[in-house]
Amino acid sequence: MRSKQYALLGIAAALASFAAPVLGQSTDDPAARVAALRTRLTNVTARTTRVDDINRIENLQGSYGYYTDKMLWDEVVDLFADGGTLEIGPSGVYVGKDSIRKYLLSLSGGKQGPLPGVLNDHFEEQPIVTVASDGQSAKGRWRLMLMTGVSGSGSGGNWGDGVYENEYVKQGGVWKISKLHWYANFIAPYEGGWLNADKKAIDDYALGKGVTPDRPPSESYEPYPGVFVPPFHYKNPVSGQ
Amino acid sequence: MTTTQPLRAATVVLTAALACAACSSSRNDAQTQAAIAELETAVAAAKAEVQRLKDIDDLENLAGIYGHYVDKSRHDDVADLFAPNGVVEILGRGVYIGQDRVREYMRNLTPGKVGPQESSLFNHMHLQPIIDVLPDGKTAYARSRLFVMFARNDNAQWGDGIYENVFVKQDGIWKLDYLHGYQTFYTNYEDGWAKKASAIFAPYARLPPDRPQSVPYDPYPAAYAPPFHYKNPVSGRADHYADPTWHDTLAK
Numbered sequence: 001m002r003s004k005q006y007a008l009l010g011i012a013a014a015l016a017s018f019a020a021p022v023l024g025q026s027t028d029d030p031a032a033r034v035a036a037l038r039t040r041l042t043n044v045t046a047r048t049t050r051v052d053d054i055n056r057i058e059n060l061q062g063s064y065g066y067y068t069d070k071m072l073w074d075e076v077v078d079l080f081a082d083g084g085t086l087e088i089g090p091s092g093v094y095v096g097k098d099s100i101r102k103y104l105l106s107l108s109g110g111k112q113g114p115l116p117g118v119l120n121d122h123f124e125e126q127p128i129v130t131v132a133s134d135g136q137s138a139k140g141r142w143r144l145m146l147m148t149g150v151s152g153s154g155s156g157g158n159w160g161d162g163v164y165e166n167e168y169v170k171q172g173g174v175w176k177i178s179k180l181h182w183y184a185n186f187i188a189p190y191e192g193g194w195l196n197a198d199k200k201a202i203d204d205y206a207l208g209k210g211v212t213p214d215r216p217p218s219e220s221y222e223p224y225p226g227v228f229v230p231p232f233h234y235k236n237p238v239s240g241q
Numbered sequence: 242m243t244t245t246q247p248l249r250a251a252t253v254v255l256t257a258a259l260a261c262a263a264c265s266s267s268r269n270d271a272q273t274q275a276a277i278a279e280l281e282t283a284v285a286a287a288k289a290e291v292q293r294l295k296d297i298d299d300l301e302n303l304a305g306i307y308g309h310y311v312d313k314s315r316h317d318d319v320a321d322l323f324a325p326n327g328v329v330e331i332l333g334r335g336v337y338i339g340q341d342r343v344r345e346y347m348r349n350l351t352p353g354k355v356g357p358q359e360s361s362l363f364n365h366m367h368l369q370p371i372i373d374v375l376p377d378g379k380t381a382y383a384r385s386r387l388f389v390m391f392a393r394n395d396n397a398q399w400g401d402g403i404y405e406n407v408f409v410k411q412d413g414i415w416k417l418d419y420l421h422g423y424q425t426f427y428t429n430y431e432d433g434w435a436k437k438a439s440a441i442f443a444p445y446a447r448l449p450p451d452r453p454q455s456v457p458y459d460p461y462p463a464a465y466a467p468p469f470h471y472k473n474p475v476s477g478r479a480d481h482y483a484d485p486t487w488h489d490t491l492a493k
Contacts, residue, residue, distance in 0.1 A: 052294065119435065119461055124369050149433070
């Protein structure tokens with residue numbers, strides 16, 4: 001009992017002797033104050049880097065949308081990291097830039113750039129971007145609203161809707177897309193809108209034309225009017241559940 | 242040995258000790274001063290970065306605020322968002338130069354009336370902003386998407402377009418310097434864009450512009466990509482769409 005008390009006294013004394021000069025330095029020693037300030041500043045710049053990372057990832061995904069609008073496939077492919085993957089609804093998984101390029105070109109008859117009569121508007125909205133604690137990777141949930149159509153086809157066009165759960169990687173200080181995964185919710189003709197949603201319209205939009213994916217679809221699910229919730233990469237930000 | 246010898250010896254030792262202490266102290270001072278100077282530079286850089294991030298938020302708000310005012314035809318509030326030399330260019334309406342002309346342009350949208358009107362819808366959604374603040378912190382560019390729900394009496398329309406806007410910071414406040422709205426399509430609700438889309442909107446005969454539209458183009462269903470203010474964020478490739486041969490070079 002007594003020996004234990006002595007041991008505790010010893011730890012307390014050691015802590016006191018350790019703490020005393022630290023406390024003294026933090027108020028009096030300029031070098032210690034400089035070191036403390038340097039630590040605080042490092043914390044501040046870590047936060048500004050995180051905010052900047054989120055902005056850059058939002059710009060990256062926004063650029064994906066603007067380039068896809070105009071079928072500027074070279075620009076889209078350049079947004080991916082080497083070995084990056086793309087999966088659009090039931091398309092299957094295309095792995096690497098070459099595969100992604102072939103898939104995208106197949107959607108527009110081997111051509112790129114805006115085509116007369118073709119509308120391909122990809123609204124990239126409602127981002128929830130979560131940067132990993134090491135600052136080198138991130139995940140993002142986005143909503144895609146589609147307005148597509150072929151002029152003169154007889155239809156007013158198509159509405160489309162779905163959710164992305166994407167992943168990003170920072171390489172050489174530059175954020176790139178490492179995984180693009182769009183979960184189809186519906187694609188529907190302008191006439192009648194989503195009450196006329198049709199799985200065939202999703203296939204027409206998403207399946208490569210004359211190209212084969214590197215892997216089959218990663219998930220099987222029923223789009224609207226079926227029921228499916230694309231998994232969330234994040235926990236409830238309030239309850240933490 | 243004299244009696245002064247021990248004293249001299251002690252003096253030498255003491256002087257040397259003091260000198261050594263002073264030497265060490267001044268070295269520490271110099272190190273601390275250098276560290277403080279380094280910290281000051283780093284703090285200034287951090288402050289500049291925080292300011293840039295804050296600017297991006299302010300600009301996002303400014304673009305959104307423009308949309309909310311336009312929704313409700315608050316023409317004077319809209320014009321007040323512009324710099325004195327601000328410019329507006331929308332669809333094919335032409336170019337209006339200076340805040341007074343911007344005000345005339347906006348008021349001309351609902352001649353003789355300001356504010357929301359019965360049986361009218363003028364919703365201007367500003368989406369998907371890509372904002373870049375230049376290193377000077379005084380100029381910024383933003384691309385954003387415009388999505389319009391329009392109605393006047395029994396005519397309802399969808400509208401779709403791209404903004405490539407320029408902003409300027411004056412006296413610490415961001416203002417619109419050049420609002421440039423590109424027309425993707427306008428269509429009647431009954432038709433849909435792939436069935437019927439409006440030709441480029443012509444200048445108002447009742448309020449001729451100061452200059453014709455700066456970039457002639459035909460909207461959808463013609464093929465046109467409004468120029469990008471930014472380089473590809475990964476490859477760094479610059480906008481090549483000013484070059485009419487870009488389509489051929491890409492195909493190679």
